[in-house]
Amino acid sequence: MAKIIGGLTTSHVPAIGGAIAKGLQQQPYWKPFFDGFLPVRAWLDEVKPDVAVVFYNDHGLNFFLDKMPTFAVGAAPEYRNADEGWGIPTLPPFKGIPPLSWHIIEHLVEREFDITTCQEMLVDHAFTLPLKLFWPEGECPVQTVPICINTVQFPLPSAKRCLALGKAVGDAIASWDSDKKVVVIGTGGLSHQLDGERAGHINKAFDLKFMNSLIDDPAWATRYSIHELVEQVGTQGIELLMWLATRAAVPGRVRKVHTNYHIPISNTAAGMMALEAF
Amino acid sequence: MHCSAGESIPTLDSRPIPGTTLFDGEQAQKGYALNKMCFSFNGADNRKAFKADEDAYMRSFGLDDRQARAIRERDVLGLLAAGGNVYYLAKFAGILGLDVQDLGAAQTGMSKDAFKARLVAQNAQSEAFNG
Numbered sequence: 350m351a352k353i354i355g356g357l358t359t360s361h362v363p364a365i366g367g368a369i370a371k372g373l374q375q376q377p378y379w380k381p382f383f384d385g386f387l388p389v390r391a392w393l394d395e396v397k398p399d400v401a402v403v404f405y406n407d408h409g410l411n412f413f414l415d416k417m418p419t420f421a422v423g424a425a426p427e428y429r430n431a432d433e434g435w436g437i438p439t440l441p442p443f444k445g446i447p448p449l450s451w452h453i454i455e456h457l458v459e460r461e462f463d464i465t466t467c468q469e470m471l472v473d474h475a476f477t478l479p480l481k482l483f484w485p486e487g488e489c490p491v492q493t494v495p496i497c498i499n500t501v502q503f504p505l506p507s508a509k510r511c512l513a514l515g516k517a518v519g520d521a522i523a524s525w526d527s528d529k530k531v532v533v534i535g536t537g538g539l540s541h542q543l544d545g546e547r548a549g550h551i552n553k554a555f556d557l558k559f560m561n562s563l564i565d566d567p568a569w570a571t572r573y574s575i576h577e578l579v580e581q582v583g584t585q586g587i588e589l590l591m592w593l594a595t596r597a598a599v600p601g602r603v604r605k606v607h608t609n610y611h612i613p614i615s616n617t618a619a620g621m622m623a624l625e626a627f
Numbered sequence: 628m629h630c631s632a633g634e635s636i637p638t639l640d641s642r643p644i645p646g647t648t649l650f651d652g653e654q655a656q657k658g659y660a661l662n663k664m665c666f667s668f669n670g671a672d673n674r675k676a677f678k679a680d681e682d683a684y685m686r687s688f689g690l691d692d693r694q695a696r697a698i699r700e701r702d703v704l705g706l707l708a709a710g711g712n713v714y715y716l717a718k719f720a721g722i723l724g725l726d727v728q729d730l731g732a733a734q735t736g737m738s739k740d741a742f743k744a745r746l747v748a749q750n751a752q753s754e755a756f757n758g
Binding site: 504547 | 648655659711746757
């Protein structure tokens with residue numbers, strides 16, 4: 350059976366793409382963010398996952414309001430990045446792994462998750478930039494399964510539901526008849542708000558409590574409704590749902606490989622965690 | 628306010644969050660034409676067509692007067708009030724060469740430098756969570 354080696358979570362601000370393209374990683378503004386990835390890359394070099402299952406949220410590249418799935422699972426042989434409108438460089442296509450996609454899809458529907466399946470799916474910065482941060486050199490070495498959770502249009506799925514989704518995805522991976530090593534990735538957050546008079550909202554104490562909870566009390570955030578979470582972490586901070594799903598996909602206890610938290614990158618409190626499965 | 632673990636999740640919470648409009652079904656209906664136009668800005672040719680004749684481009688998407696005025700006036704809060712969603716509006720901002728910190732400054736009535744300085748100052752927030 351396939352083995353889940355751990356979970357990685359990171360923020361996915363578009364400006365990161367510009368910084369990578371311009372080679373700004375060691376500039377004082379960016380260094381505290383990019384340096385956080387160095388120990389994680391060393392760990393990835395050691396454990397060498399074959400596949401990444403990525404929880405992310407689309408920002409209006411693949412999905413529009415005409416059809417807005419709550420949960421969408423990619424089932425394509427490759428996933429293309431495309432112009433998002435602001436001129437950050439487009440990255441080369443990412444490899445898919447349809448046999449695992451369909452195994453996850455079948456398992457999720459059997460577990461009563463009414464998902465949308467996508468045999469074509471453009472992936473935006475929320476999918477591409479984290480992969481580039483974890484594997485900066487050359488072509489992305491892992492095959493991928495993107496799983497998109499709606500954070501554009503309310504109502505959003507609850508924290509409790511996203512945790513259950515993650516658990517079901519983890520069970521699916523663990524029951525996949527393959528010798529591949531799988532890492533689960535969640536992108537987005539942490540606290541930030543782009544819209545309204547409350548733009549610029551950041552909640553350091555909540556972010557740090559949330560990060561700690563993922564290590565040994567992953568269900569902690571499910572005590573909050575979506576409304577309460579938005580109140581705490583902002584309209585875009587709600588992307589922490591991807592982190593919850595990721596943690597839930599990694600079974601049992603985890604060991605902290607590395608974590609990083611830095612305010613601000615763009616308008617965002619940037620967080621990163623690497624958790625290894627026991 | 629939160630429910631303790633094990634209780635059911637509260638639903639349909641309508642308490643206002645200051646300075647925040649949740650993009651719900653009501654906003655999604657109101658802002659459909661505006662957001663559809665902004666979604667089209669993923670394409671370079673569409674951005675070019677908008678820049679060549681903004682009014683004609685807006686008409687082709689059926690923006691209402693309030694939405695068209697907010698686009699003409701580059702009024703971020705007005706665009707949100709007219710049903711705009713920030714993820715799509717960001718593509719309009721991209722055409723204007725504005726980033727999310729410009730948007731933040733515009734919405735809070737601060738200069739961009741002051742808005743950025745306020746973000747950096749958030750580092751000083753307490754780390755103690757009292758939820």
